[in-house]
Amino acid sequence: MAELITIDDPADPRLGDYTCLTDVELRRRREPAEGLFIAEGEKVIRRARYSGYQMRSMLLSAKWVDTMRDVIDEVPAPVYAVSPEVAEQVTGYHVHRGALASMERRPLPDASELLADARRVVVMEAVNDHTNIGAVFRSAAALGMDAVLLSPDCADPLYRRSVKVSMGAVFSVPYARLEQWPRDLETVRERGFRLLALTPDAKAEDIDVVAPHRMERVALMLGAEGEGLSTRALVAADQWVRIPMAHGVDSLNVGAAAAVAFYAVTAGRPVA
Amino acid sequence: MAELITIDDPADPRLGDYTCLTDVELRRRREPAEGLFIAEGEKVIRRARYSGYQMRSMLLSAKWVDTMRDVIDEVPAPVYAVSPEVAEQVTGYHVHRGALASMERRPLPDASELLADARRVVVMEAVNDHTNIGAVFRSAAALGMDAVLLSPDCADPLYRRSVKVSMGAVFSVPYARLEQWPRDLETVRERGFRLLALTPDAKAEDIDVVAPHRMERVALMLGAEGEGLSTRALVAADQWVRIPMAHGVDSLNVGAAAAVAFYAVTAGRPVA
Numbered sequence A, B: 001m002a003e004l005i006t007i008d009d010p011a012d013p014r015l016g017d018y019t020c021l022t023d024v025e026l027r028r029r030r031e032p033a034e035g036l037f038i039a040e041g042e043k044v045i046r047r048a049r050y051s052g053y054q055m056r057s058m059l060l061s062a063k064w065v066d067t068m069r070d071v072i073d074e075v076p077a078p079v080y081a082v083s084p085e086v087a088e089q090v091t092g093y094h095v096h097r098g099a100l101a102s103m104e105r106r107p108l109p110d111a112s113e114l115l116a117d118a119r120r121v122v123v124m125e126a127v128n129d130h131t132n133i134g135a136v137f138r139s140a141a142a143l144g145m146d147a148v149l150l151s152p153d154c155a156d157p158l159y160r161r162s163v164k165v166s167m168g169a170v171f172s173v174p175y176a177r178l179e180q181w182p183r184d185l186e187t188v189r190e191r192g193f194r195l196l197a198l199t200p201d202a203k204a205e206d207i208d209v210v211a212p213h214r215m216e217r218v219a220l221m222l223g224a225e226g227e228g229l230s231t232r233a234l235v236a237a238d239q240w241v242r243i244p245m246a247h248g249v250d251s252l253n254v255g256a257a258a259a260v261a262f263y264a265v266t267a268g269r270p271v272a
Helices: A013-018 A024-034 A042-050 A069-074 A084-091 A111-117 A130-142 A160-165 A185-190 A231-236 A254-266 B013-018 B024-034 B042-050 B069-074 B084-091 B111-117 B130-142 B160-165 B185-190 B231-236 B254-266
Strands: A004-006 A036-040 A055-061 A079-082 A099-104 A120-124 A147-150 A175-177 A194-198 A218-222 A239-242 B004-006 B036-040 B055-061 B079-082 B099-104 B120-124 B147-150 B175-177 B194-198 B218-222 B239-242
Touching (some): A013 A036, A013 A084, A042 A055, A042 A069, A042 A099, A111 A147, A130 B254, A185 A218, B013 B079, B013 B099, B120 B185, B130 B254, B185 B231, B194 B231
Parallel strands (some): A120 A218, A147 A175, B004 B079, B147 B175, B194 B239
Antiparallel strands (some): B055 B099
């Protein structure tokens, strides 16, 4: 059972995990270095625990103590009860979800480990927007993608905003980083995956014609909003696929494009 | 050719169309009542004009005058050049896109008029989040949906945030309001459309099995994020369809779900 500790001083060092949460640059350096990430709100905290992450501590507004009572009773980590004002002074924003938890990161699996059991994987290149990373994980979970592989320059799926937008899907969809980019795509291919690069390029084939849901193993490659996949990533792919689009409009945003592509890869739709 | 007028006084009544842009409640009442909407940023302003909307006036930071020179030369509306400080005092925020235009609304077409030429329409019920409305229009445009019908309680597609998120797709995808809800769905059905209600309900059929891309005329009904379609809307539908989802996760967000459903409805058919 957790110890419930009331803290009135925002400078108390026990609240160190929660300082300056709105300083994205600081937090994206600090959190991986210190082996922690922040889960925000009751639902996300419960999902992190359910997925096996260990809690370092929890920070609650007093009125959330009852709601989180069962969690408090179960975890050995200290629970800090603070006023909304202290929470805001520590974190830098009004914590309207009332509950924050500092969770212990786990070592990421190797890509080859993930690929052993997977049939449908997402490969993201240089997606460095936390909202987009979160949105892609949420859709990947909902549509049954088995794993995510990230190029070295993708943003951190465990950053607070990514976790929130993903609705906790970053905990349930396993992911790994590819160290050598794009060279490590070769490993993916060797495991029997067909590398499909999603691109609006006119030379790409319509994804509904390619019918990737009939393929044994598919690795679907996605680039960042705007730029898309790099030339070297496109060159490393086995095949280019595009979502058939109407003329004269901007492409889908990366979240919508990913959702459509995951559907095309996973659903057993008979093609006309 | 527009008159270029420098204004230093944020209280100048000629800037009346642009006041308090961050006050959502005020603007959502004022704009339809006064027959205007606000287009923000060079790209969106150009798209509004390209789609035939008349300009009432434009408000520019001085450094945007050169970029917008061709528009200034073409439109008869007055163009107000202001400093970034005056722009912020008038609008209530830092206008980092540097250009705002007040555009004249047009009367909406009747639903029956839109339906005459359409084969794929979206019907939204109670989608009152401006971001979601914009996202749905963007995907509808990209994936070739022909028109959008809105229940009486849907938010305004021409609200600034909807316009921005849609990347201007609210100008290119024609839309109408249904006055009687859900009774006017009967009109849609009488025009030969099959009413498909998108719902995560277990009693719905998988959309890939239903194969709506083979149907002659489809009206795809979407509800708001969270609540989904109301019971009376579900009852009024011809058939319930669902996107096949993995277990144990929250459903797709409404933007992603809409994109997948539009793809399922439009792909595989020869685009006109």
